[in-house]
Structures are given as structure tokens and as C-alpha cells.
Amino acid sequence: MLDKAIDGLKDELIAAVQESVRIPSVAGVPEEGAPFGRNVKLALDHALNVASQLGFRVKNVDNMAGYGEWGDGKEIVAILGHLDVVPEGTGWKYPPFGGEIQNGIIWGRGVLDDKGPTIGALFALKAIKDLNISLKRRIRIIFGTNEESGSQCMARYIQTEELPAAGFTPDAEYPIIYAEKGVLTLTCHFPFSGDGPVKIVSFKGGVAPNVVAATAQVVIRASAEERRRIASIVDAWNGPERSGFKIVEDGVKGTITIEVQGVPAHGSTPHLGVNAILCLVDILSSMDLMKSQKQFIHALSSLIGMETDGTSLGIAMNDDISGALTLCLGTIDGNESDVHFTLNIRYPVTKKDSLVLDPLREALEKAGIAVTDVRHAAPLYMDPESPLIRTLQKVYKEQTGFNPDLLAIGGGTYAKSVPNVVAFGPIFPGQKYTIHEENECWSIEDLMKNVKIMAHAMVELAR
Numbered sequence: 168m169l170d171k172a173i174d175g176l177k178d179e180l181i182a183a184v185q186e187s188v189r190i191p192s193v194a195g196v197p198e199e200g201a202p203f204g205r206n207v208k209l210a211l212d213h214a215l216n217v218a219s220q221l222g223f224r225v226k227n228v229d230n231m232a233g234y235g236e237w238g239d240g241k242e243i244v245a246i247l248g249h250l251d252v253v254p255e256g257t258g259w260k261y262p263p264f265g266g267e268i269q270n271g272i273i274w275g276r277g278v279l280d281d282k283g284p285t286i287g288a289l290f291a292l293k294a295i296k297d298l299n300i301s302l303k304r305r306i307r308i309i310f311g312t313n314e315e316s317g318s319q320c321m322a323r324y325i326q327t328e329e330l331p332a333a334g335f336t337p338d339a340e341y342p343i344i345y346a347e348k349g350v351l352t353l354t355c356h357f358p359f360s361g362d363g364p365v366k367i368v369s370f371k372g373g374v375a376p377n378v379v380a381a382t383a384q385v386v387i388r389a390s391a392e393e394r395r396r397i398a399s400i401v402d403a404w405n406g407p408e409r410s411g412f413k414i415v416e417d418g419v420k421g422t423i424t425i426e427v428q429g430v431p432a433h434g435s436t437p438h439l440g441v442n443a444i445l446c447l448v449d450i451l452s453s454m455d456l457m458k459s460q461k462q463f464i465h466a467l468s469s470l471i472g473m474e475t476d477g478t479s480l481g482i483a484m485n486d487d488i489s490g491a492l493t494l495c496l497g498t499i500d501g502n503e504s505d506v507h508f509t510l511n512i513r514y515p516v517t518k519k520d521s522l523v524l525d526p527l528r529e530a531l532e533k534a535g536i537a538v539t540d541v542r543h544a545a546p547l548y549m550d551p552e553s554p555l556i557r558t559l560q561k562v563y564k565e566q567t568g569f570n571p572d573l574l575a576i577g578g579g580t581y582a583k584s585v586p587n588v589v590a591f592g593p594i595f596p597g598q599k600y601t602i603h604e605e606n607e608c609w610s611i612e613d614l615m616k617n618v619k620i621m622a623h624a625m626v627e628l629a630r
């Protein structure tokens with residue numbers, strides 16, 4: 168009955184998803200009444216309008232978030248989605264903000280991440296409302312608008328708005344993510360003092376703290392003779408597989424530039440990449456740099472080396488649920504007077520952040536490295552026997568026939584931003600997906616399937 172009601176809403180649902188995709192809601196310049204930019208606000212207004220037209224109670228939370236809600240009861244079941252998107256990039260077959268349908272597939276930035284699932288959730292709730300299914304809890308579709316750039320939307324939401332008794336976010340993958348590692352991102356600083364005949368004047372590498380650096384570059388000022396010595400050290404370097412280097416000498420400026428190529432990987436799986444910054448540290452460790460720079464390079468090579476598990480830093484740990492701690496030195500930015508770098512650490516769900524931070528700070532500070540900023544996202548762990556997990560497993564199995572395996576990941580879905588929520592969908596296991604890539608698209612068939620799964624989950628969680 169529920170499925171049939173959803174099928175009856177198909178045209179209206181697809182049109183609403185297309186309308187949302189046509190709003191280029193990439194984070195923009197803050198304006199009065201539009202803290203994440205004008206287009207993000209338009210996407211929020213659109214979703215609130217759709218929710219209101221479907222007959223739900225709606226609320227705009229400070230133009231940062233909003234919701235549509237239906238039903239009665241003391242508690243709420245929440246479905247958490249977001250309406251902001253990452254920039255479109257290039258290489259599109261169809262217009263990135265066109266919402267075009269070709270051969271049963273909707274094309275456009277955000278259709279899968281996360282406008283399709285979010286607008287879809289509204290129509291799942293509409294079907295429940297039309298059938299007047301009697302439920303004990305209210306169902307609330309929460310619209311976030313800042314997921315791609317820091318989730319300030321949900322930080323604002325949880326300040327004043329009701330928290331769910333249970334819920335899910337269709338912003339990752341199926342079946343169910345029940346464990347997400349804790350994430351610590353540290354910014355570190357080391358000052359260079361003194362002078363010397365061989366001196367780093369620039370050290371740059373990486374694109375973001377949570378990505379293994381694929382390139383790194385150092386510029387060293389040295390005499391012609393020292394430059395020859397440096398070039399021979401680099402030539403003799405026996406780097407890891409899949410790494411490479413290039414040397415450029417500038418006799419006029421008296422500098423030699425060493426560029427290292429590595430392999431990028433996500434910060435949660437640093438062992439899959441080759442860190443170009445750490446390769447460069449390895450090369451620099453056999454050079455006769457000025458004293459304070461030599462100390463810094465020695466610190467990095469002895470405390471991290473090519474490790475991705477924190478052994479030498481004294482923070483290696485693991486648990487049965489989520490596996491081993493991972494460590495990624497993502498970015499470095501230095502000149503002749505000082506250097507900053509970032510560490511992205513993902514620790515097991517059953518461990519406390521202090522168990523990582525205390526020994527880490529101690530090891531770094533002993534080596535003269537100051538920690539200037541710490542960002543922390545606590546781990547998420549939901550008991551596999553909890554009603555939320557059991558219910559989602561039952562619905563997933565019934566609706567798809569697939570095994571409702573529980574997934575533990577390296578951390579960081581939208582579920583972390585609101586309590587009692589886990590990631591559930593929208594991508595099926597083994598499915599190729601286009602999130603954050605050019606040609607983001609979603610088949611109408613999968614969209615409809617997803618709406619049906621969400622509707623059944625809402626009913627079961629709200630019963």
C-alpha cells in the first residue's frame with residue numbers, strides 16, 4: 168500500500184527533485200538572511216515550500232537549517248538530509264544544474280548527494296500522511312544547508328531544536344553504518360631560527376588535511392657546490408613504489424627545487440596512498456640543513472617516517488569494531504622562518520580522544536613542535552542490538568532481500584552532527600557512484616526504491 172502510494176507521487180516527486188537540482192546551491196558569500204550564500208538559501212526555501220505544499224508543519228531555523236514535520240507524539244524520528252552541494256567542476260555530459268532526464272536517469276550536481284534523498288524523504292512522508300498510518304512518534308525531515316563545508320547548520324539546529332529519539336541520514340551508503348571513527352585534526356607549528364649555508368626557503372605540499380598529499384615541493388637555497396651534493400642525494404634516493412621526483416636548479420637565484428610525486432588517498436585510508444610530503448622529509452633527512460630545520464626534519468622522520476598508524480608517536484591502537492587508528496599528514500606550508508603542518512587522525516570508536524591527544528601532544532612538544540589548533544569529531548557507535556539498528560536491518564532486508572550488514576568506517580558522515588542518527592543509504596553495495604564527481608546522476612528506479620525503503624523505515628521507527 169505504501170509502495171503504491173509512493174508510485175502515485177512519482178511525477179510530482181521527480182519534478183521537485185529537478186527543481187532543487189536546478190538551484191546551484193554551492194556555499195557562497197554570506198548575506199543578510201543567507202549565512203551560506205544566496206543560492207543555498209534558495210534551496211532551503213524551495214524544500215520548505217515543497218514541505219508546506221505537501222501539508223507538513225515547517226520551520227526555518229535561522230536560515231541555516233529547516234524541517235518539515237508530520238504526525239503526533241512526544242518524540243520525533245528524524246531523517247537528516249542536506250541541500251548544499253560541492254562545486255560542479257568540469258567535464259559534464261549534461262548541464263550540471265539542469266536536472267535533465269535522459270534514459271531514466273536524472274543528471275545534475277546534488278541529485279544523489281543529497282537533494283534526491285532529502286526531497287525524496289518528503290514524499291515518503293507524504294505517502295505515510297495520505298494513508299493516515301497511525302504512529303506514536305512524529306516524523307521530521309530535517310534540511311541541513313552546510314554539510315559540505317563544516318555542518319554549521321546542524322551545530323545551529325541542535326542548539327535550539329528538538330533532538331530525535333531515533334533517525335537516519337540518507338547521505339552515505341547502504342546497508343547501515345553503525346560505527347564511525349573519531350576524527351582529530353591538528354595544526355602544528357615549528358619555528359626556524361638561525362641561519363646556515365643550506366636553508367629551506369619554501370616547503371609546500373598537500374591540498375587538505377584529510378587527503379594524503381600527492382605532491383610536495385621544497386626550495387633550498389645553497390651554494391653551487393652544495394646544490395650538486397643535494398642533487399646527488401636526491402638522485403640516489405630509493406623511494407617507495409609509485410613515487411617519483413624532479414629537480415630544478417636555478418643558478419641565478421642560488422636555489423634548488425625538489426618536487427616529489429606521491430599517490431593521493433582519502434585521509435581515512437592513508438595506507439592506500441603514498442605521502443609526497445613524507446617522501447620529501449625522507450630525502451631531506453640525509454641533507455646538511457641549517458640546525459633548526461634539521462631538527463624539524465629529524466622530528467618528522469623519527470616520529471612519523473612513512474607510518475600511517477602512529478606507532479612511533481606512541482598512539483597506535485585498535486579495536487575489534489572499527490580497526491586501527493590511522494594517521495595522515497595532509498598539508499605542509501613553510502618558509503625560511505617557520506612551518507605549519509596538519510595531522511588528520513582517525514581513532515577507534517571505543518577509545519577516548521584523550522588517549523590519543525595526551526601522548527601525541529607530549530611527543531610533538533618534546534620535539535619542539537607546538538600544537539596550535541585541535542578539531543575533534545567524536546566517534547559514533549550505535550549498539551547493534553539497539554532498536555534503531557535492529558529496525559533498519561529488518562526494513563533493509565525486507566525491502567531489498569540483501570543482507571543487512573553493519574559497516575564500520577573511518578569516520579565522518581552527516582550522522583555525527585545529530586544524536587541518535589546513523590547513516591542509511593542511498594547507495595547500494597557495489598554500486599558505482601558519482602558523488603562529488605562530474606556527471607553526478609541517479610536513476611529514477613533507484614530513487615524510487617530509496618524513497619520506498621525510507622518510507623518503510625520511517626513507519627517502523629515511529630510505530
Ligand SMILES: [Zn+2]
Binds near residue numbers: 249314
Ligand atoms: Zn552529502
